Amino acid sequence: MTTISIVTGASRGLGRNTALNIARMGGDVILTYRNGQENAERVVAEIAALGRKAVALQLDTGVVASFPAFVEKVRAILASWERDGFDHLVNNAGHGEMAMLAETTEAQFDALFDVHVKGVFFLTQALLPLLVDGGRIVNFSSGLTRVSSPGFSAYSAAKGAVEIMTLYMAKELGSRGITANTIAPGAIETDFLGGVVRDTPAYKEAFAAMIALGRVGLPDDIGPAVASLLQPSNRWVTAQRIEVSGGQNI
Secondary structure (H helix, E strand, O other): OOOEEEEOOOOOHHHHHHHHHHHHOOOEEEEEEOOOHHHHHHHHHHHHHOOOOEEEEEOOOOOHHHHHHHHHHHHHHHHHOOOOOEEEEEEOOOOOOOOOHHHOOHHHHHHHHHHHHHHHHHHHHHHHHHEEEEEEEEEEOOHHHOOOOOOOHHHHHHHHHHHHHHHHHHHHHHHHOOEEEEEEEOOEOOOHHHOHHHHOHHHHHHHHHOEOOOOOEOHHHHHHHHHHHOOHHHOOOOOOEEEEOOOEOO
């Protein structure tokens, strides 16, 4: 039976790449976007060109009150695909804030924790009745939970919370055969923080010098790793933090 994956924040960057790689491995995708509807619809078209089904739904993962309505939309899509559950949840949606600890505002802190922690926790909770037994959860973390970089204290703290949360998901949902893992990317060429790694040669060179494989990462270094975790052959991997960084800061 074809799998169905929900990938949040999949209109661009790592979420888009993850959704496309899931489709390349034969899965159908429900993807979410916050503002980028046109980009999301392009991803849907790309997935259709691969011979798989996809639909894009608007969702702000920082607004927990919107989750019940989102779940009902998912339920309707599943019914139209003649399914009553989905197989994989990839919690990717998020944003970055770069501010020194002494200068971080409460609004910045709250926005990060609303999306990366509260959003991940309560969206997963809301979708659990539709996630099949034997399903998979993959939460996005960051290489910044292992090494420190000035300016990312609040962001890294939020991602650290995601990693602990994932351990509890693995423990509490294991009786249903559901696995839960975190993917922790290193420095990647995306539009994160305005594309600073991708578009600033000095930053790119500095990060490349920290990486064993000698370059910064690309989205296509991450999406296949996530998609591979969803394959039946990885059914015994759970409660793991898997860093996909090319050997950064080792």
